[in-house]
Amino acid sequence: MQEILEAILAGAPGDLGRLPVPESYRGVTLHSDEVAMFDGLAGRDKDPRRSLHLEEVPTPQPAAGEVLVAVMASGINYNTVWSSIFEPLPTFGFLSRYGKTSPQAARHDLPYHVLGSDLSGVVLRCGDGVAGWQPGEAVVAHCLSVELHHPDGHADTMLDPEQRIWGFETNFGGLAELALVKANQLMPKPEHLSWEEAAASGLVNSTAYRQLVSDNGARMKQGDTVLIWGATGGLGSYATQLALNGGATPVCVVSSPQKAELCRRMGATLVIDRAAEGYRFWKDEHTQDQREWKRFGARVRELTGGEDPDIVFEHPGRETFGASVYVARRGGTIVSCASTSGYEHTFDNRYLWMHLKRIIGTHFANYREAWAANRLVAKGQVHPTLSAVVPLERTADAVEAVHQGRHQGKVGVLCLAPREGLGVTDPELRADHEPAINRFRTGKPVSAAL
Numbered sequence: 001m002q003e004i005l006e007a008i009l010a011g012a013p014g015d016l017g018r019l020p021v022p023e024s025y026r027g028v029t030l031h032s033d034e035v036a037m038f039d040g041l042a043g044r045d046k047d048p049r050r051s052l053h054l055e056e057v058p059t060p061q062p063a064a065g066e067v068l069v070a071v072m073a074s075g076i077n078y079n080t081v082w083s084s085i086f087e088p089l090p091t092f093g094f095l096s097r098y099g100k101t102s103p104q105a106a107r108h109d110l111p112y113h114v115l116g117s118d119l120s121g122v123v124l125r126c127g128d129g130v131a132g133w134q135p136g137e138a139v140v141a142h143c144l145s146v147e148l149h150h151p152d153g154h155a156d157t158m159l160d161p162e163q164r165i166w167g168f169e170t171n172f173g174g175l176a177e178l179a180l181v182k183a184n185q186l187m188p189k190p191e192h193l194s195w196e197e198a199a200a201s202g203l204v205n206s207t208a209y210r211q212l213v214s215d216n217g218a219r220m221k222q223g224d225t226v227l228i229w230g231a232t233g234g235l236g237s238y239a240t241q242l243a244l245n246g247g248a249t250p251v252c253v254v255s256s257p258q259k260a261e262l263c264r265r266m267g268a269t270l271v272i273d274r275a276a277e278g279y280r281f282w283k284d285e286h287t288q289d290q291r292e293w294k295r296f297g298a299r300v301r302e303l304t305g306g307e308d309p310d311i312v313f314e315h316p317g318r319e320t321f322g323a324s325v326y327v328a329r330r331g332g333t334i335v336s337c338a339s340t341s342g343y344e345h346t347f348d349n350r351y352l353w354m355h356l357k358r359i360i361g362t363h364f365a366n367y368r369e370a371w372a373a374n375r376l377v378a379k380g381q382v383h384p385t386l387s388a389v390v391p392l393e394r395t396a397d398a399v400e401a402v403h404q405g406r407h408q409g410k411v412g413v414l415c416l417a418p419r420e421g422l423g424v425t426d427p428e429l430r431a432d433h434e435p436a437i438n439r440f441r442t443g444k445p446v447s448a449a450l
């Protein structure tokens with residue numbers, strides 16, 4: 001592994017194809033015999049530091065259409081939080097179901113699961129039939145793993161019946177020194193970014209792009225008002241940038257003055273601090289409070305000069321969904337990709353049908369959408385929202401911090417990269433955007449930042 005790293009750091013990645021591939025590598029794993037460890041605990045009390053392991057695992061060989069990548073950096077996504085607390089389901093069921101589909105897929109069905117759905121790194125080996133990628137190329141990987149044996153996936157690969165999220169529903173993920181991906185997950189690494197910055201955006205930026213911009217999502221257009229929950233979180237920090245970059249007006253909802261300030265630093269002017277304003281959409285576990293929806297909607301109108309949101313960018317789920325449906329404008333769209341606070345939503349359907357609103361379900365992104373989202377990063381139109389970076393050994397601490405909501409934007413992980421700041425090959429483009437690239441950085445040491 002050291003030789004591989006030295007070749008990358010020496011800027012001689014062309015040598016990588018000749019260097020031997022290590023028989024094993026370090027990865028962040030879950031163990032199938034521990035899925036019951038949190039039984040009886042509330043979700044919030046399930047501590048990822050108990051379930052996540054950093055250990056040596058055997059290196060998989062790239063099969064046809066697959067690529068083995070030397071991972072320089074990765075990032076924490078909320079799906080790793082779900083995996084680590086075995087909610088809503090242990091991920092081993094996904095691996096087992098996938099394993100039954102083909103001998104190639106059977107390699108994924110193991111008693112350990114290497115997690116992680118983002119990476120930046122360098123191509124090490126290509127399996128048979130891989131075209132367009134060579135050992136030594138600097139890449140990022142999006143997390144759509146798709147088989148495409150069925151016609152349903154051929155207009156939009158997210159509709160393939162064998163569509164999976166790499167490093168969540170498949171094995172050999174990116175929180176590791178090596179990772180196995182399909183060649184059609186690869187995209188060029190943005191040259192002006194360091195390894196950890198380049199690894200930060202993929203999953204959330206692609207998801208926000210499909211959710212907000214794509215024809216498969218809300219089809220945001222110039223002048224739209226977009227209500228964005230969690231506007232400094234992983235998804236929200238990219239949704240805010242996409243809205244501003246696309247000529248829309250984001251109304252950013254956050255829960256602290258520091259987060260409100262981050263929204264302003266991104267260029268948003270309309271910000272609601274939901275904690276300061278004390279919205280309580282639920283009177284008790286079973287009853288929502290329509291007066292609170294109205295108070296929230298009135299605040300949105302106050303900020304926008306009377307306009308209701310054309311689009312509500314939803315992901316908190318149960319806690320906010322009733323309010324989201326209520327505040328969307330007539331004919332507006334509520335577009336949802338998650339249910340962090342609970343997946344059983346209730347809303348007053350009269351406000352949906354009488355006011356001709358639409359609810360759209362959306363999930364990650366197809367290759368085309370992920371490519372378009374990555375291109376915006378590569379052109380310096382959307383920037384990573386990295387606030388802190390940890391070494392691979394501290395991944396579990398970082399996952400725990402994201403689980404408890406102590407982070408902002410994205411948390412990066414150094415995998416093979418020995419320190420931050422490496423891998424920039426276009427310093428001129430970087431210089432044009434340095435303040436924007438760094439605007440989520442807390443400036444605190446890692447231990448304090450998390």
Ligand SMILES: C/C=C/C(=O)SCCNC(=O)CCNC(=O)[C@H](O)C(C)(C)COP(=O)(O)OP(=O)(O)OC[C@H]1O[C@@H](n2cnc3c(N)ncnc32)[C@H](O)[C@@H]1OP(=O)(O)O
Binds near residue numbers: 082
């Ligand atoms: C990129 C990042 C993304 C994120 O972060 S997203 C957030 C994290 N992800 C999640 O929280 C999602 C986790 N996944 C799940 O919770 C589950 O994954 C699903 C609820 C999505 C699906 O449940 P399941 O049990 O895995 O699969 P089934 O599709 O419900 O299939 C179970 C059995 O039910 C049958 N079935 C499905 N639909 C129907 C139907 N309409 N009528 C009759 N049967 C049906 C199937 O065939 C199968 O059957 P048989 O057990 O015999 O194989």
Ligand SMILES: NC(=O)C1=CN([C@@H]2O[C@H](COP(=O)(O)OP(=O)(O)OC[C@H]3O[C@@H](n4cnc5c(N)ncnc54)[C@H](OP(=O)(O)O)[C@@H]3O)[C@@H](O)[C@H]2O)C=CC1
Binds near residue numbers: 229256319405
């Ligand atoms: N389907 C898909 O393809 C994808 C789904 N997801 C899912 O989306 C969800 C969010 O992911 P991500 O943005 O990365 O996570 P983060 O934790 O980084 O950000 C989420 C933000 O949402 C806000 N939030 C959380 N709970 C509530 C609540 N009850 N009411 C209002 N706001 C709330 C918080 O912001 P604040 O406190 O400042 O308001 C928080 O910072 C996760 O469940 C994740 O699994 C993520 C990516 C892709």
